[in-house]
Amino acid sequence: MAMAGISANRLELLQIADAVAREKSIDRKIVITAMEDAIQKAAKSRYGAENDIRCEIDPKTGETKLTRVQAVVDEIENEATQITLADAVKRNPGAKVGDLIAEGLPPLDFGRVAAQNAKQVIVQKVREAERERQFGEYKDRIGEIANGTVKRAEYGNVIVDLGRAEGIIRRDEMIPRENVRYGDRIRAYIYDVRREQRGPQIFLSRARPEFMGKLFAQEVPEIYDGVVEIKSVARDPGSRAKIAVISNDNSIDPVGACVGMRGARVQAVVNELQGEKVDIIQWNPDAASFIVNALAPAEVSKVVLDEDSNRIEVVVPESQLSLAIGRRGQNVRLASHLTGWDIDILTEQEESERRQKEFAERSQAFMDALDVDEVIAQLLVTEGFASVEEVAYVEIGEIAHIEGFDENTANEIQTRAREYLEKIEAERDAKRRELGVSDDLIKVEGVTTAMLVAFGENGVKTLEDLADCATDDLVGWTERKKEKDAEAVRHKGVLDGFEIGRKEAEDMIMAARVLLGWIKAEDLVKDEDAEATAEPTDGAEAEQSAGAEG
Numbered sequence: 001m002a003m004a005g006i007s008a009n010r011l012e013l014l015q016i017a018d019a020v021a022r023e024k025s026i027d028r029k030i031v032i033t034a035m036e037d038a039i040q041k042a043a044k045s046r047y048g049a050e051n052d053i054r055c056e057i058d059p060k061t062g063e064t065k066l067t068r069v070q071a072v073v074d075e076i077e078n079e080a081t082q083i084t085l086a087d088a089v090k091r092n093p094g095a096k097v098g099d100l101i102a103e104g105l106p107p108l109d110f111g112r113v114a115a116q117n118a119k120q121v122i123v124q125k126v127r128e129a130e131r132e133r134q135f136g137e138y139k140d141r142i143g144e145i146a147n148g149t150v151k152r153a154e155y156g157n158v159i160v161d162l163g164r165a166e167g168i169i170r171r172d173e174m175i176p177r178e179n180v181r182y183g184d185r186i187r188a189y190i191y192d193v194r195r196e197q198r199g200p201q202i203f204l205s206r207a208r209p210e211f212m213g214k215l216f217a218q219e220v221p222e223i224y225d226g227v228v229e230i231k232s233v234a235r236d237p238g239s240r241a242k243i244a245v246i247s248n249d250n251s252i253d254p255v256g257a258c259v260g261m262r263g264a265r266v267q268a269v270v271n272e273l274q275g276e277k278v279d280i281i282q283w284n285p286d287a288a289s290f291i292v293n294a295l296a297p298a299e300v301s302k303v304v305l306d307e308d309s310n311r312i313e314v315v316v317p318e319s320q321l322s323l324a325i326g327r328r329g330q331n332v333r334l335a336s337h338l339t340g341w342d343i344d345i346l347t348e349q350e351e352s353e354r355r356q357k358e359f360a361e362r363s364q365a366f367m368d369a370l371d372v373d374e375v376i377a378q379l380l381v382t383e384g385f386a387s388v389e390e391v392a393y394v395e396i397g398e399i400a401h402i403e404g405f406d407e408n409t410a411n412e413i414q415t416r417a418r419e420y421l422e423k424i425e426a427e428r429d430a431k432r433r434e435l436g437v438s439d440d441l442i443k444v445e446g447v448t449t450a451m452l453v454a455f456g457e458n459g460v461k462t463l464e465d466l467a468d469c470a471t472d473d474l475v476g477w478t479e480r481k482k483e484k485d486a487e488a489v490r491h492k493g494v495l496d497g498f499e500i501g502r503k504e505a506e507d508m509i510m511a512a513r514v515l516l517g518w519i520k521a522e523d524l525v526k527d528e529d530a531e532a533t534a535e536p537t538d539g540a541e542a543e544q545s546a547g548a549e550g
Contacts, residue, residue: 005069014059025164026129026297032057034125039064041121043105052081053105066105072097081192134165138202145214146204151185160186165202173205174504175238176275187272189214206273209233215272219265222247229254234337239325241276242294242334246283255280281338287312291343294335298324301348310382315351342478370416379405428453438462444511446504451495458494467512469494474505 017035021028039055043066047053052069064200070083072095078307088095120212146167148160156171158180169188180186188204189211206209213230222228227249235241241482258280259266266278284290292300302315316324323503324345325332336343362385363377380395381404428449435456438464441447447455460466473482476493495505513519 002031022088023125023547024130024132024133026126026378029059030129031122031126032059034122034129037125038121047105050081054102064107066107067102068105069442070103072099072101114170134202135193135195138165138190139189142193143210143214144190145187145211145218146190146202147185147187148490150180150182150186152182153180158186160188160204162202167204169204169206173203175206175276177238178206178274187215207235207237209241211234212243212269212273215269216243216258216265219268220258220260222252222254227252228257230340232340234334235276236330236334238276240279240330240334241273242279242281242338244283244290244294244338245280256280279334287339287341291335291339291341294338294341295324295331298331300324302351309339311344313344313346313351315346316350318347318349321347322346328349341431370413370420372413372416376413425449436461440515441466441512443515444508446508446511450497454494454498460494463512465518466509467516467518469509471502471506474508487497520529 017028020026020031020196027486034059036055039057043053043055044051047068054067056065056067057063058065070081070087070088072086073082074087074097076082076084083101085095085097088099088101091101091103092375099411118333131251136409146160146162146166148162151161151166153159156356157173158169158174160167160169161312167188167190169186173188173191174180175254186206187205189208190202191205191208191210192202192413194201204489210233212235213233218222220228223230223245228245228247231244231246233241233243243258245254245258247257256266268278270276270278281290281296283291284293288303288305291303293313295314295316298316298320300314300316300320304315306312314324323331326334330404332343332345367374367377429452432449432452433451437452437456438461441452444463444466455461455466461467472491472493474493474495476496477491479489479491510519514521
């Protein structure tokens with residue numbers, strides 16, 4: 001890079017510095033500092049590395065000044081870097097102990113090796129400055145779309161020339177079956193910028209949902225202005241995508257704004273994504289309505305939500321089943337990602353069969369428990385009774401008003417229900433004792449004998465065991481795999497099958513800790529109060545956040 005310039009005239013030195021600064025887009029001062037370091041290194045190899053030699057290049061004239069610096073001391077330990085006060089006063093009458101004295105050195109004529117070494121120092125320093133400039137420039141651009149040209153493709157990864165830097169699109173961040181060649185113009189989403197050994201790595205993606213969101217923001221002025229908001233995006237790159245949008249202005253249709261005149265806006269995005277089909281869906285704070293919209297183009301006849309486990313059952317006509325599921329489950333999978341809910345799809349026939357089976361099972365349970373005939377059992381189920389507990393503890397009039405029943409029949413049924421429950425309770429208590437479950441666990445509010453049996457079967461036998469549990473241990477958890485097509489895996493908890501939510505499970509664990517004296521009850525109340533005042537969210541906001549997670 002022109003080390004000839006170092007020993008050349010002063011003007012040429014500054015011209016070289018300017019040219020390098022321009023070419024590498026870095027500050028001229030950095031290049032001049034690199035040249036000073038290079039000359040300093042060469043001078044040290046000439047005069048001895050033990051000397052403290054400094055170099056200054058005047059940024060206006062290009063004049064190079066070499067000096068050897070020595071510290072003024074009373075007693076010399078190192079002759080190269082120290083000088084006695086007596087010698088220092090000869091050079092500078094005002095010298096004191098602790099001062100630094102500089103001695104000018106003659107200009108340096110570089111030998112071939114020294115010039116080569118100096119060149120390496122300058123190249124290294126300039127490269128470091130260039131990398132730092134790149135990192136500083138791109139670290140604030142995470143979340144933007146970058147434009148560039150394809151420089152090369154290696155092992156499926158694509159290297160993109162972004163002008164003043166290089167980015168990489170890894171194979172799994174490319175759209176499948178997309179062919180790019182050298183020199184192609186390409187757009188991609190910057191999702192990470194990291195400092196690495198070889199300089200900053202700018203990671204780009206064309207497969208992420210955020211890329212589609214940013215493309216829509218470029219094509220749809222209403223999104224850019226914030227009038228229309230993208231709530232969530234789910235993609236199967238190169239194949240199909242769903243995007244949920246909402247308008248903050250009642251006069252603007254969010255779906256129409258994204259589609260554009262004759263589909264011009266959505267078509268521009270589709271073309272950029274190699275023909276990926278896009279379903280634009282109206283976002284809705286009501287989870288059921290949103291999920292029905294998300295399953296478009298399939299028509300839904302009924303939905304059943306289970307908010308505790310974030311699951312939803314969707315009932316569709318037989319003719320719509322394949323459409324709702326989509327090729328290789330694509331439609332339902334994308335709808336699930338978009339909404340943040342696990343979706344089970346049933347046909348009307350399957351749902352009807354399941355209801356009939358449930359009716360038969362409940363009727364049989366009443367026949368066995370209450371020792372009644374089939375007609376009475378079926379009447380109870382038809383009336384909406386789902387368990388023996390409901391029959392046992394409901395107002396007597398609720399049973400008596402069933403057609404064909406009178407008060408005596410109702411009393412008899414309720415007595416039998418209570419006797420049955422007492423018998424079951426006694427059996428569970430005996431089983432709990434047999435499993436070695438401590439009586440102390442009965443003191444925990446909300447714990448039933450059925451739960452005590454479940455505790456014993458899962459190794460939770462004392463208050464300490466319960467206090468040591470995490471909420472997930474009791475209610476289970478769902479593990480979502482990183483692979484795009486992989487299904488979520490459900491891990492069972494100790495109290496699986498009981499109607500217990502995360503809050504109730506957490507309360508049980510905390511109650512056990514309070515009983516053991518690990519924590520104080522008043523601390524628990526303070527924590528709850530702090531949480532309540534910190535984040536007052538209404539139901540709509542909570543549902544909104546659940547929908548946006550997809």
